[in-house]
Amino acid sequence: MWNYTEKVIDHFLHPRNAGEIEDADGEGEVGSLACGDMLRLTFKLDKNGRIKEAKFKTFGCASAIASSSALTEMIKGMTLEEAEKVTNRDIANYLGGLPEEKMHCSVMGREALETAIKNYRGLASPKRELEGRVVCKCFGVTENDIRRVVRENNLTTIEQVTDYTKAGGGCGQCHEEIQNILDEIVAKKPTPLVSEAPHLTNLQIIHKVEELINTRIRPALQHDGGDLELVDIDHNTVYVTLKGACATCPSSTVTMRQFIEKELRKEISPSMRLEEVKK
């Protein structure tokens, strides 16, 4: 069972603005029955060019319906210039977050909005058309689609790209191509300069690491029946041993990298590194 937020469930059970505007100014349709979800968005503008009314019709799971409902609520009152800036992340955030595997529902919302705006401007037919090279043939996802979603959501793995765009979720033959796109985007990203971070002495780092581990990280792990032991600190590398549930948890590596390292980097210095010492 998916871990949906209350807001997702609320928008699914009580969808806002369901339906279709007959004499809509803009209309956008994405997805298909075969792909498992489909959204048709219609909107009408007031005399000041703001979105007066927005309606949706959606075929799909609870998060697809909730994302569509949220989208219509969000864009009401916006000018098209403002609406254009809405990202899939905004839709997910409005709902208090979506499970990673369901993020493609928020992307579908953004794409329908984009298509509807283009349609209003006379630049596109209501049905979203693929632009550029198709990477994933199973779900019809183009290189442009992938690039945009990767950038807007800071994606780094193929699995994430699949969660967000569906690309690679069918036969899997396009995985190499997706990896190439990811590699290229990551390579272009400017690496943050270490010198920008406040300079800390070794002693300051040791104190800060100890404090962070004892007040934040260990309590969080203990909450899930795990724990860790601080083994050593060598300049910016922190050596720890996972204990309790963490030590036997197959996803412990992920826990380490994602949670602990993120905390260390955020709180102490972006150059902090974490190493696990097996006992």
Add this chain to the structure above:
Amino acid sequence: MKTVYVDNNATTQVAPEVIDAMLPFLKEMWGNPSSMHTFGGQVAKYIDKAREQVAALIGAERASEIVFTSCGSESDNTAIRSGLLASPQKRHLITTNVEHPAVLNLCKELQKEGYDVTFLAVDGEGRLDLEEFKKSIRDDTAIVSIMWANNETGVIFPIEEIAAECQKRNVLLHVDAVQAVGKISIDLKKTPITYLALSGHKLHAPKGVGALYVRRGTKFHPWLVGGHQEHGRRGGTENVASIVGLGVACELARKNMEDERTRVAAMRDKLEKGILESIPRSFVNGNRKMRLPNTTNISFEAIEGEAILLLMNEFGICASSGSACTSGSLLPSHVLVAMGIPFTRAHGSIRFSLSCYNTDEEITFILEKMPGIVSRLRSLSPVS
């Protein structure tokens, strides 16, 4: 809110009789059956009794042909691996493309290990082509692994004919009977099967216990290597309470078989007929004749399974779906896809699986709620 549970192919309620039979082995008789002292050793005879009860349900000639395991998946893995080790020079397996992941993914794994696997196709109603099967057997076929009944559609394969052919061609046959045991009558005295897997929690025993039937005289290689338990065929201290529970569940299943065949089937038919009549553009997936008495798989066009399930959930009705959103991937159920069910229908499929604990009132309740659920979602759908 009352729970209306029609998801019995996923798991079943533990029968009260089963719980009663298990409790003494958690409270007082918690000894190790391998111990030399009476306190532990006395437990062993209850395991033997459970072995007899399991054997009786599936018509095994001897209780010693039953090996207790931890689940259906373990039984499947044990059987197939053991079968391959019995004749290492043979490098070919035959299975179907609608198997449970326990068999399907193991076969895919074996492909990576260099085995050649034939995945037999099914027709639009989920049936196998027996001639196709016969043609697929080769000189180097080590083992055939075919499920007795499909978990998603309930479609029953002609295991008797398949077994006769395997015997004639001298090929080992493993049958994943996890969904069939307890629901339809199985007689291994008459059906020459080499291995048969069953799972406790599908027949009102707890999760975490299963069994593997191994025909007497079969070369056997344990999968879980360890102590001498299960006559050296499965290491690990016995899950005594659950094994005792499985035994009692098998005995209950034997008594309830007639009820399953008649009353449960009648409730299923009422549910199916009622839905088809009251909801336009609904379709049954799978052959309706050769089918488990408790299962129906119905597709509702133009709406999506997860959304249907969550609205059913609002009324306490528990079922399953073969839609992509619930399968944990982006593609709908491999079973429905293998049957050539269009994606548009597969995404809107719901599996209802009943048990002897369901009542006629519950079926009426589901029939009252389903049309509203479907029309509510269809009113949101861009394709209606």
